[in-house]
Amino acid sequence: MSVVLTPTVEKHNRKITIGTDYSPLVIDNWLLVTGQLKDKPDHTQLPETDGSIVANFQEHPQSSLLTDAITPVLKKIHPDGQYAIGQNSLIYWEWTDPLLDGAKAPDWFYVPNVAPLLDDEFRRSYVLWKEHVPPLIAVEMVSGDGKKERDMTPLKGKLWVYENGIRIKYYAIIDAWRNILEVYKLVKGSYQLLKANKQGRYWIEELGVEIGMWAGTYQNMTTDWLRFWDGDGNLLLTGDERAKRNAQRAEWERVRAEWNAQRAEQEAQRAEREAKRAEQEAQRAEQADERAEQEAQRAEQAEKALQETAINMLAIGMDMETIANLTKLPIKQINQLSEELS
Numbered sequence: 001m002s003v004v005l006t007p008t009v010e011k012h013n014r015k016i017t018i019g020t021d022y023s024p025l026v027i028d029n030w031l032l033v034t035g036q037l038k039d040k041p042d043h044t045q046l047p048e049t050d051g052s053i054v055a056n057f058q059e060h061p062q063s064s065l066l067t068d069a070i071t072p073v074l075k076k077i078h079p080d081g082q083y084a085i086g087q088n089s090l091i092y093w094e095w096t097d098p099l100l101d102g103a104k105a106p107d108w109f110y111v112p113n114v115a116p117l118l119d120d121e122f123r124r125s126y127v128l129w130k131e132h133v134p135p136l137i138a139v140e141m142v143s144g145d146g147k148k149e150r151d152m153t154p155l156k157g158k159l160w161v162y163e164n165g166i167r168i169k170y171y172a173i174i175d176a177w178r179n180i181l182e183v184y185k186l187v188k189g190s191y192q193l194l195k196a197n198k199q200g201r202y203w204i205e206e207l208g209v210e211i212g213m214w215a216g217t218y219q220n221m222t223t224d225w226l227r228f229w230d231g232d233g234n235l236l237l238t239g240d241e242r243a244k245r246n247a248q249r250a251e252w253e254r255v256r257a258e259w260n261a262q263r264a265e266q267e268a269q270r271a272e273r274e275a276k277r278a279e280q281e282a283q284r285a286e287q288a289d290e291r292a293e294q295e296a297q298r299a300e301q302a303e304k305a306l307q308e309t310a311i312n313m314l315a316i317g318m319d320m321e322t323i324a325n326l327t328k329l330p331i332k333q334i335n336q337l338s339e340e341l342s
Contacts, residue, residue, distance in 0.1 A: 041095075041099070041127075042127055042130050056141070056143055058141055058176055058221075058223075059088070059107050059141050060087075061218060061219050061221065062107070062108070062139075062141060062174070062225060062226060063087040063088070063107060063108040063139075064087075065218050065225055065226075065227070065238060066108050066139065066226060066228070067085050067087070067108070068238040068239055069227065069228050069236040069237060069238050070110070070207070070209070070228055070236065072236070073207060073208070073209060073228070073230075073236065074110070074207075077112070077207070078112070078113070081116055082112075082113055082114060082115060082116070083110065083111060083112050083113065083114065083116065084110075084111045084114050084115075084116055084123065084126070085108070085109070085110050085111075086106065086108070086109045086110075086111070086123075086126055086135075087107065087108050088105050088106075088107055089105060089106075089109075089123070089125060089126060090103040090104070090105045090125040090126065091103060091104055091105065091106065091109070091125070091126045091128060091135070091166055092125055092126065092127045092128060092129070093128045093161065093165045093166045094155075094165060095129060101155075101156075103125070104158060104161050104162070104165075104166065106135070106138035106139060106140055106162075106168075107139055107140050107141045108138065108139040109135040109137065109138040109139070109168070110135060110136055110137050111126065111131075111133055111134070111135045111136065112133070112136050112206070113133060114131055114133050128166060134166050134167045134168055134169070135166065135168045135169075136168070136169050136170065136204075136206055136207070137168065137169065137170040137171070137172065137204060137207075138162060138166075138168045138170070138171050138172070139172045139173075139174065139226065140158065140171070140172070140173050140174070141174045141176065142173060142174060142175040142176070142177070142180075146173065146175050149173045150173065159171070159184075159191070162191075163184075163186065163190065163191045167186060168186070169185065169186045169206075170183060170184070170185055170186075170204055171183070171184040171186075171191065172184075172202075172211060172226065174213075174226050176223065176224050179213065179224050181196075181200075181202075181211075181212065181213050181226065183196075183202040183211065196212070197210070199212060199229075199233070200212050200213065201229060207228075208230070208231055209228045209229060209230060209231070209236065210228065210229040210230075210231075210233075211226060211227070211228055211229075212226075212227065212229065213225070213226060213227070214226075214227040214235065218238070306327045306328070306329055307329070307333075307337060309326075309327055310323050310327050310329055310333075310334055310337050311337055311341060313326070313327075314334070314337060314338050314341055315341065320334045320335060320338065
């Protein structure tokens, strides 16, 4: 499909070729051409790559880490699933000839409130003049000295295009080699370099998260990574980290349940021992009562026998003193027995 190229419009010293019928509209200081442009291309008609090569081994895992960790947050913000994430995907912000001069490809970016697919197909690129919603945040990972990521050359430099062309609200530059993170925020049409908080992180209000550098291991690489934290300062975990944490929690719960079961069993055994001891004590007390009763009965029987002996002795005329010496009964008791005989 050919593009009809006739009139031109001057913008920032560049000639932008457009169709014969158009009506220009200025939005946030950039020119969006609307109206009946002949054959204005969409994502299926535009180049989906600028032919550049991923510059280092960090870019892909870093982008995957960001997407993995922020997905639960985005699902809460967008329960309808209306958002898109790009990784080294072209953003066409200006319709130019050649076409790729009007595009940039951030290493990672997030666009709110757009369909995840277009006509049930993956986007080949993000075409701003078709979708009209700029990314909320974009991330670039420095390769080399970082001049390319901070380039303010009008219409060409990344920093200039993100600020003035695409108008990305938050722009983060990661210089992992020097452990530097810069975050810019679009304020009144211009980027302001934000200051980090005490933890060295930056607040992204619309997402309710902070971004900052984190030293640790992701996949099989231990280095500094850009990560997200929630408003309470908790690191947003990846799916693997969440699974590992859940597995650890499950293991802790299993160990705690096992420990509680062991403690309950020990308590039951101790209670059983106490019950047996109490039963034994009761049995011993009962036996002691029985022995005491038997002793009392024996003592009573012995007392009766002595009294009968004393009575017999009194009957044969023995004197009380002799009877007392023989029976060990008190004289008073013998005297009572004597009176009972009389």
